[in-house]
Amino acid sequence: MSHPSTYNPNSGLEKWLDARLPILRLAHDSFVDFPTPKNLNYWWTFGGILTVCLVIQIITGIVLAMHYTPHTSMAFDSVEHIMRDVNYGWLMRYVHANGGSMFFLAVYIHMFRGLYYGSYKEPREVLWMLGVVIFILMMATAFMGYVLPWGQMSYWAATVITNLFSAIPLIGDDIRTLFWGGFSVDNPTLNRFFSLHYLLPFAIFGVVMLHIWALHVPGNNNPTGVEVKDVKKDTVPFHPYYTVKDGFGIAVFLVLFAAFVFFNPDGLGHPDNYIKANPLSTPASIVPEWYFMPFYAILRAITFDLGPISSKLGGVIAMFSSLLILFVLPWLDRSKVRSMRYRPAARLWFVIFVVACIALGVLGGLPAEGRNVLYAQIATAYYFGFFLIILPLLGIMETPKPLPRSIADAVLNKHKPEAASGGAQPAPAE
Amino acid sequence: MTTSDDTEDGEPTRREFIHIMAGVTAAAGAGATLWPLVDQMNPDASVLALSSKEVDVSAIAVGQAIKVMWQGKPVFIRHRTAEEIAEAEGTALSALKDPSARNENLAADADAEDANRRVDPNWMIVVGVCTHLGCIPLGTSSGENRGDYNGWFCPCHGSHYDIAGRIRRGPAPDNLDVPPYEFLSDTVVKIG
Amino acid sequence: MIARTTIFAALASLAGMTAAIASAGSAKEAEHHHWHFAGPFGTFDKDALQRGYQVYETVCASCHGVEQLSFRNLGQKGGPFYLNTCPAGFADNVDCSNPNENPIVKALAAQYRYQVLDGPDDSGDMVERTPLASDRIPGPYPNEVIARLANNNALPPDLSLITKARHHGPDYVYSLLIGYADAPATVEITPGQYYNPYFHGDMTQALKPEFLDAEGHVVDGVVVPVGGVLAMAPPLVDGIVDYADEATPETVEQYAADVVEFLTWASEPKMEARKSMGVMSLIYLVILCIILYWSYRRVWAGLKK
Numbered sequence: 001m002s003h004p005s006t007y008n009p010n011s012g013l014e015k016w017l018d019a020r021l022p023i024l025r026l027a028h029d030s031f032v033d034f035p036t037p038k039n040l041n042y043w044w045t046f047g048g049i050l051t052v053c054l055v056i057q058i059i060t061g062i063v064l065a066m067h068y069t070p071h072t073s074m075a076f077d078s079v080e081h082i083m084r085d086v087n088y089g090w091l092m093r094y095v096h097a098n099g100g101s102m103f104f105l106a107v108y109i110h111m112f113r114g115l116y117y118g119s120y121k122e123p124r125e126v127l128w129m130l131g132v133v134i135f136i137l138m139m140a141t142a143f144m145g146y147v148l149p150w151g152q153m154s155y156w157a158a159t160v161i162t163n164l165f166s167a168i169p170l171i172g173d174d175i176r177t178l179f180w181g182g183f184s185v186d187n188p189t190l191n192r193f194f195s196l197h198y199l200l201p202f203a204i205f206g207v208v209m210l211h212i213w214a215l216h217v218p219g220n221n222n223p224t225g226v227e228v229k230d231v232k233k234d235t236v237p238f239h240p241y242y243t244v245k246d247g248f249g250i251a252v253f254l255v256l257f258a259a260f261v262f263f264n265p266d267g268l269g270h271p272d273n274y275i276k277a278n279p280l281s282t283p284a285s286i287v288p289e290w291y292f293m294p295f296y297a298i299l300r301a302i303t304f305d306l307g308p309i310s311s312k313l314g315g316v317i318a319m320f321s322s323l324l325i326l327f328v329l330p331w332l333d334r335s336k337v338r339s340m341r342y343r344p345a346a347r348l349w350f351v352i353f354v355v356a357c358i359a360l361g362v363l364g365g366l367p368a369e370g371r372n373v374l375y376a377q378i379a380t381a382y383y384f385g386f387f388l389i390i391l392p393l394l395g396i397m398e399t400p401k402p403l404p405r406s407i408a409d410a411v412l413n414k415h416k417p418e419a420a421s422g423g424a425q426p427a428p429a430e
Numbered sequence: 431m432t433t434s435d436d437t438e439d440g441e442p443t444r445r446e447f448i449h450i451m452a453g454v455t456a457a458a459g460a461g462a463t464l465w466p467l468v469d470q471m472n473p474d475a476s477v478l479a480l481s482s483k484e485v486d487v488s489a490i491a492v493g494q495a496i497k498v499m500w501q502g503k504p505v506f507i508r509h510r511t512a513e514e515i516a517e518a519e520g521t522a523l524s525a526l527k528d529p530s531a532r533n534e535n536l537a538a539d540a541d542a543e544d545a546n547r548r549v550d551p552n553w554m555i556v557v558g559v560c561t562h563l564g565c566i567p568l569g570t571s572s573g574e575n576r577g578d579y580n581g582w583f584c585p586c587h588g589s590h591y592d593i594a595g596r597i598r599r600g601p602a603p604d605n606l607d608v609p610p611y612e613f614l615s616d617t618v619v620k621i622g
Numbered sequence: 623m624i625a626r627t628t629i630f631a632a633l634a635s636l637a638g639m640t641a642a643i644a645s646a647g648s649a650k651e652a653e654h655h656h657w658h659f660a661g662p663f664g665t666f667d668k669d670a671l672q673r674g675y676q677v678y679e680t681v682c683a684s685c686h687g688v689e690q691l692s693f694r695n696l697g698q699k700g701g702p703f704y705l706n707t708c709p710a711g712f713a714d715n716v717d718c719s720n721p722n723e724n725p726i727v728k729a730l731a732a733q734y735r736y737q738v739l740d741g742p743d744d745s746g747d748m749v750e751r752t753p754l755a756s757d758r759i760p761g762p763y764p765n766e767v768i769a770r771l772a773n774n775n776a777l778p779p780d781l782s783l784i785t786k787a788r789h790h791g792p793d794y795v796y797s798l799l800i801g802y803a804d805a806p807a808t809v810e811i812t813p814g815q816y817y818n819p820y821f822h823g824d825m826t827q828a829l830k831p832e833f834l835d836a837e838g839h840v841v842d843g844v845v846v847p848v849g850g851v852l853a854m855a856p857p858l859v860d861g862i863v864d865y866a867d868e869a870t871p872e873t874v875e876q877y878a879a880d881v882v883e884f885l886t887w888a889s890e891p892k893m894e895a896r897k898s899m900g901v902m903s904l905i906y907l908v909i910l911c912i913i914l915y916w917s918y919r920r921v922w923a924g925l926k927k
Contacts, residue, residue, distance in 0.1 A: 479722050
């Protein structure tokens, strides 16, 4: 939230620097004295958790790049060299590989939180869209990173995903060849994937800065969805209130992270990726990492031609649309009420949406045959229906519950007996 | 101690014990994480495995020399003739540019007489890197220029080494290094 | 409340997801063997590792390589032949905990059944020489073509990652090794192929013609057997490897368990370091969580007044 600077340089050196590069003032106003709604719950700690994830991935990634060799004949062995010979190499590689999964787990929770509490709504549309950009960059980075160990799944995932682009009419084959730098996934492909996999995280870092900037103009949304009315009553300074709360959230998250890294490091991976890539033999089933499975399910759900659009192109369009639709979400949901706490109907549809997403995730990992295809089609239809039909209609039709007058009011009422909470409605969900 | 630190408007002070402890614990964790990130840059197990090398010298005839790679550097192994040994042992210390033995098997203050430059008088083993700027001196393979002192000659800037690998003339400041080595048997030498 | 339960359900289903994928295939489910290395505190049984190495070298190495392993790995910390101190009779300056100086490892390398291809020598020829501790353990075949020619066009997979490269790897390899069985009466096995109920395959292909209709579909009422056929003959028989330790039975089950112990170590030699660091990390993180939670409650306590 824009607010007058409260930074007060103490020493001569700080004054000197402040007159030349007010970076300490920026940090102070953004992360120390930043007025933050006092009612944020634990779902709001995932912003901090994601920052930690990004930093962990960048640091371990730089370390791994010191030992990795991006060549088709050496990549697999160089990863095993890291696992076996490099000092703490196994730790770096397991943290990095599981870090990808943890990053996506956190980002999905962060996104569902934004959906539930209407964090994408005016005036935070740009904030939301920058988040979608980060998400797409993350997906590209994760995909290219998965190719680098050059195991069977690496190779065949690269083949399948790059072949998606050949569905584009007229120029599809040329685009695919451009990605490959050859006539199939091969050494040039591996080299450019390594280059881009190293580059994109820094692009993500840049967009994260914009994301935080765009957050700090309107300030945080909060579980009530009611804007801050009185900075004194409704907010607390970010530090120490949310630094310590985020810190606690990060520590709990790291327990889960460490449990995977140290006690089930390959549990989220696929055994076939411990087999060297073999262009002559396709694995029995090609499945992406779990975090791509919902999108993979949408891709495979389009099994029918739609007029001139083949099922292959249709699947690709559906998959990319499922991401792009997030960009226009702020204009699809017309409800004036942000938080679904006060939108009982929307909350129900939202729960079904979460179930549909999880169902897509499960179906993406199962063979696309029999009833699975139908289930995936139903879930896909609901995914798009939720954004394109349900949310716009709800904005017109639903009757939201009365909103609290302010954040301070909502916080105070929470601690009083239910009868005093301003109406006959049951207490909010949180 | 906790309650008394609270200021009147309910703001907790940042000096409470538990907050300091939280900060210290988190910092300790971050510090411990730092070591693997640094240690990964040290030589790894596959590099360390090659830190020593066993060489069979039985095939080197008297008067011949070979070059072997050890830790990424060439090592010269010369089977010296009786005349060469006599020449090396007869050289006065005053004639040497660098009076130090430069022998990793001996103390740093040993002087550069021939006995301090080798284990067995028949074998001269030195690291083949010119002490001037790191070129590889000539003189190991037959037919190469052995310089004015019948040892090795660095073509980069004209450094002449004698038959004991000692610098005699030219810009190089030090004698050629003698690597740590031992004879495991009469014909096998372990370098490193 | 609804939203919160949903997201917990989502987390729970993530955990179940990988298991669901693993269940595809028509093979018999692998025997669950109790492994010394199982569980968060599991370590490798050093004696089993040594016996397992012996089984590998005597039997498996006839066809399978372990290309990610060097001899020195056998003598590194946690390896089968690691020595903390030298046996009596060694000079003071020898450090036997250094895998490159470990006398057992040097002997194993020097006596190994295959030579290492090195060179070119001074005359430009490649030469075979005795392996050193720093060498990779040489495999049986110089290249894939020769490996296939020697094995009826089947390629024996490298074993250095085999327990990681299969679902439930240790149990699977163990079951496969002890699980060879006579083929069911409904199938015809071609010579040079062997039936194993634990091998992933499609036995429809092997059904005798009388159980298939004109279009190649299975006749109603006929059950296709689980498992598959592979080109590897049953490699282990009782007594094929001589254990120095008289107390250990020389049976197929014992050999299989020992060699799986060894191959699991070969797949991840740093497993013990991983688990012990994991225990320390989790203890630290839980303490950190408690302290941070306490600190968090203290910071916020002032607001609640």
